[in-house]
Amino acid sequence: MVRWHARRRARLGLGAALVSGSVVALPVTAYATSWTGMRLVPNAGFEESDSSAARWTTDGAVSVVASPAHSGHGAARIADASATAGASLRSEHLAASPGEELTASIWMDRISGQGGHFYLEFWNAEGSRVAAVSTAAGAATGWQQVIARGVVPDDAVTATVLAYSTVADQGTTLWDDVAVATTPPPARRVPNAGFEERREGTRPTEWTVFAPGGSATVVTSGAHSGLRALKITDSSTTAEVSALSRAVPVTTGETITASAWASGGTGALYLEYRRADGSRIEPPTRVDVGAGSGWTKVTASAAVPSGATTTTVRLYDDQASTGTTLWDDVVLRSSQDAAYAEAVGTGAVLFVGDQRVESYSGLTRVVHPGTKTGDPALASVGAGVVLNGGTWDANPRLSGTVLPAPGGGYRMWYTAADGSACGYCTGYAESTDGVRWDRSTATHSVYPYGPGGVVANPASTGPRYFMLHAHGPGSPQPNRYYAAQSDDGRTWTEMNSGEPVLNGWDVVNVTYDPDTSRFVAMSKQYPVNYAANTNPAGPRTVWMSTSTDFVHWTSPRPSFAADPRDDAAITDPAPSGQARWSEVYGMPAIRYGEQYLGLPWVFDITDSPAPLADPGPDKGRQHVELASSQDLLTWSRPSRANLITPGAAGSWDWGWDMTGTTLLTVGDQVRLYYAAFAGQHSCSAADVSAGLCTTPFGNARVGLVTWPKDRFESFHAGTGGGEVTTRTLSPSGTRLTVNAAPGSGALRVEVLDADGNPVPGYTAADATPITTDTLGTTVSWGSKTTLPTGPIRLRFDLTAGDLYSYTID
Missing domain, CATH: 2.60.120.260 (Galactose-binding domain-like)
Structure with a gap:
């Protein structure tokens, strides 16, 4: 070897x-x-x-x-x-x-x-x-x-x-x-930092433009990287032009370094700090592009002053000069950015993302879509269906949650939507096996607003359940998220005296992370004027907040967005002349073993009749993918295949898939509840006649997909086999187990030191080959079944089949 x-x-x-x-x-x-x-x-x-x-x-x-x-x-x-x-x-x-x-x-x-x-x-x-x-x-x-x-x-x-x-x-x-x-990737990100978002055409989406002296437009040629860049043209010596980024949260005591690539000699980069009311703390830090040709990296750095809560980046051309500057690839770095963490807990490390992977060769990534499992009594309405709508809760859907019930069985909270008796409200059902669901315990909605995820209270006292939701009852502040609590899952009351607990609009997915004792909210943060409650505009992206008491939440930070690779993957046709692009409608972030798993709902937009206003009329299909993160801010998504296989055209889960907020492990099986509409988002019969879409929105159900434990994504070895080597690991445990299906081949694990040298006694030649399909087999090297002291690396040599995960406990 x-x-x-x-x-x-x-x-x-x-x-x-x-x-x-x-x-x-x-x-x-x-x-x-x-x-x-x-x-x-x-x-x-x-x-x-x-x-x-x-x-x-x-x-x-x-x-x-x-x-x-x-x-x-x-x-x-x-x-x-x-x-x-x-x-x-x-x-x-x-x-x-x-x-x-x-x-x-x-x-x-x-x-x-x-x-x-x-x-x-x-x-x-x-x-x-x-x-x-x-x-x-x-x-x-x-x-x-x-x-x-x-x-x-x-x-x-x-x-x-x-x-x-x-x-x-x-x-x-x-x-x-x-x-x-x-x-490592920066923890603080400027939304649309590369000017690739396409919702607003030539206007830089998520940037505020002030251009009395000229223009600031997105161009599709000459970019530093990707497909697009921002072109600022200043044609006046008495008026300026600038583009201002969205505010990104910061903390006093850190130092922020802002950089951008510029081509042209008349521009300047501003690093600005702002108070909670949005006012700018003077003076900002300015760095001019300077003379020269070609792309130049411009960098500004300053400590966060007292009283600052956010930072913004301004790309600027001042009154005294005229000219044109191209800008691209804006980056924020912080003195508090964290390096790669070698420490590994005792949970499973999945090969979903690459945070723990150093290199690999001879292997391919394979996503394994879940197996659709349904209630036999509902087989007539579609494979995998576990909940069908009734009179008051037609078109039942998730986002919602399924949790184990006290004493056994399961409870489900789902969004019921028929547009009349219950526009968007919370439905409730119970089950003994998680497959056959009974709604007789709640024959009407249990809350007048749809759930953005339900979590069990980890404390031994207080209410049993918490919920986040949008649009509080009778609230004059609709563009917010509110908190509610319940003792039995059916009777809910507002928390925080009915006041909002978090800014945001529309979809939110809340989960609980037992490893950090935090509630996690993945929300939408459109560039909306909260003070005026104006309708949102801008792309759908996911922002992250956390809380320890469900009332006080950290300032939302950009976490997940679609990118040009998503745009390029769209295959559905669009009306003549209509651009196609992807956005992320929502994404639960779920603690699973040693990482978080994200379930992004990727919305492939094929018609956007009002891209500069409320995006609600956007048309297109939606599918679910899989991502992984160590910190809820940096996500790895090497494969973008469907986690849930859409049904055939015309079936209930062909058009618009979304998921619940839980991955439930039942024995050796993992369950994910999801919901779907047969048609495309906001597609009406009239829209079909007009050629804007093909299938009307509606005919929703709740379904179930399952996997064997850990088997969402794998490294697959074809002819000739291959290997994958981890980055350095400092595990707290000493026993290594693997989840693998080597097929006709074998898996051997070699232990390397931090420099990549095989550890004597733990080489591939010493390793006992694993040749059977296993959800968790202890790795051994002759008589040795415990790992040497770290930091170490693991090198997996697979001659055939699939490698899903490893655990060190």
Whole structure:
């Protein structure tokens, strides 16, 4: 079995890189050292083989030589003698999370010729390269360190490094000692930071434009990354132009660093702090773009002053100048941003996201849609149905919740909506088995507003249940969320004296996290004028708040949004001339094992008759996906396949799927309750006649899908098998169990130290192969059944079948 090592990491430090001759090094931003960490590149020093570049993909005349090497006893040699073809050396793929900043370095010695280029590349789940940054190696001789830095795009899931001699770069070069440092995705995000949201056309969605001196519009050419950028044109010497971001919560004592990429020399970046009433604290921090051509990174940094609650970013062109500046890729960094956490609890680590994954090869990601399980008595209304509407609760749906009932059985709270007797109210049902549901205990609504999730009170005293909901009874403040409580699940009363507890509008999904003893609310925060209660406008995105008492909630922070990869995946037709884009209608965030699982409701909009006003009339279908997070703010979604398979056209769950707020584990089975409408959102018969959609909205049911424990998504090994290596782990437990179905093959687990070296006694050769389908088998290495002391890495070698999760307890 081939091994790989990360040798002498101290010698590969990026901050002290020396550059001479014409070697180009990108500027290093001075981040707090606690943010950064090293990624492990397979065979980074070319030490595994004396002749070939093991674990690297080569093209052209590439070999491994013993001398000269930058360190150790191996280096890669590119001998490009062709005038019509280049030569290259590409690493294996590292798992990458959108928003993560990677800084790749390599040592290069030019023997002859031009020296070539060093690339940092980003790849999507389909295996296509979506972005790359490069640095010319230059014509100097002797060992030089070359650096390339880039931020992982939203549509990328892996990264590689590439040493490349182009067609025009004939010559011989040596390459050695690759290193990749990472800065995790920022915890504070500017909504629509890349100007990719499409709801408002050329207007920058979620930004406030003030343009008496010209214009600020979104353009579709010349972007720094992605598909779009903001173009600010100032044609007046007496009036300015600016675009102001939405406010992002901050805390006193942290230092915020705002950056944006600019092309043009007349603009300025403002970092602003604001009080709770929205007023700006003077003076803001301003940094001018400055002279020069091409894209330049502009950075402003300042400590959060006393009295500030939020920060905003302003892209500005002042009165005294005229000109045009392109802006893109706005980023907020904080001195309180957290680095990757090695500590691992005793819950299952699922291979849904890549927060714990270092690299993988020979494996593909597979989402396993749930199996539809229904009440046999309701088989006539559709597969998987467990609740059908009646007279007062026609079109029953979730968002809602199913919880175990005291003494056994289950309770369900759902939204009943028929538009007349009960527009949007809370229905209630009970069940002994979770499949057959009885509504006779509540023959009418139990609350006049639909549930945004029900949670059980973890305290031993007080009401048994809490609920968040929109639009409090008779409230003059409709654009808010309210709290309610109940002792029995059927009789509900308002909390907080009937006053709202959280800003927001429409859908909210609330859950409880027992690991942190917090309630979690995932809400909609449209750019609405709460003081005036104006109708919301802008895209549907998900913001996160937490609470320990269900009344006092943290300020909502941007958490989850659709991106261009979602837009590109839409296949449903749109009316002539209508753009298609995706938004996230809602998303529960559920603690499951060692991570949070997000269930984003991805709304594929194919007709938006009023994109600048209330988005309610938007038409399109909706599907459910799966995401993973460690902190509720940074989400990993490498696969975007459906978690719930839509029914056939015309069936009850073809058009509009949404989920409940709970994943219930019953024995070795996990249950997710969901609801769906047969048709498309806001699609009426008249709309069908007009060609705006195909299937009218309605015919809703509540259904159930199930999985074997942990088996939502897997790494799948095809012909030839493959492997996945974790990032460093410092577990609290010592026993490793795996959930896997190796099919005709076998799974072996090798333990590595933090530098990637196999731990003696825990190599793949020592490992007892796992050859049977198991939901939880203890891994052993001969007589050893306990792990060595961390930090460690785990390397899973799978020759066939699927690997779903692992647990260290």
